[in-house]
Amino acid sequence: MSKLPLNKFTKRNKFTRMCMGEAVIALMKEKSFSDIKILDITRKTGVSRMTFYKYYRSKEEVVESYLQEIISGYIENNHGKFSDNFPSFENTLAALNYFDSYADFFLVLDRAGLYNLLMDAVNTYMEEMIIPRYDIPKYKIYSYAGALLNVFIQWEKNGKTESSKAIAESFSFV
Known part of the structure; x- marks a missing residue:
């Protein structure tokens, strides 16, 4: 079964879920992930605990869902726009630029020791969207995804002193 989002939620549901995800990000800037309570999330978003539990069983699911929405946005914006070659300069540049629009989220997860959630999501995207389309060996794709x-x-942590284009041009896999 696919781990990627299937757009099973209405726009209103998606908005509520995205607000909860953004609340968790904001809370993670103030305190550690382990110290965040469901009550903190519901207060920050202005939803009831019943609404929270309508969508999620845990705060971890909030983060995973938010990450899946980010991936869904990437798929909607970029699927079918790339050449027959993978990886290419164009898709590396597109990924860097798209990730950059969610840099706070990526960095907060990294600081919280939740890098594995990011890696799992990127690997799932590669497994479900890239490997079938390009017929590339999975470990080659995993090495590209990890890199x-x-x-x-690292580009974000180092202050983005280089342009995304320069980073994509120097990327060894393209």
């Missing part, structure tokens, strides 16, 4: 995510995180 891309690591380069992105």
Whole structure:
């Protein structure tokens, strides 16, 4: 069964879920993930505990869902726009630029020791969207995915002194 989002929620549901995800990010800037309570999330978003539990069983699911929405947005914006070659300069650049629009989220997860959630999501995207389309060996894709995510995180941590284009041009997999 696919782990990628299936757009099973209405726009209103998606908005509520995205608000909860953004609340968790904001709370993670103030305190450690382990110290965040469901009550903190519901207060920050202005929803009831019943609404929270309508969508989620835990705060971890909030983060995973938010990450899946980010991936869904990437798929909607970029699926079908790339050449027959993978990886390419164009898709590396597109990924860096898209990730950059969610840099706070990526960095907060990294600081919280939740890098594995990011890596799992990127690997799932590669397994379900890239491997079937390009017929590339999975470990080659995993190496690209890991390098891309690591380069992105380090680029952000180092203040993005280079342009995304320069990073994509120097990427060894393209």
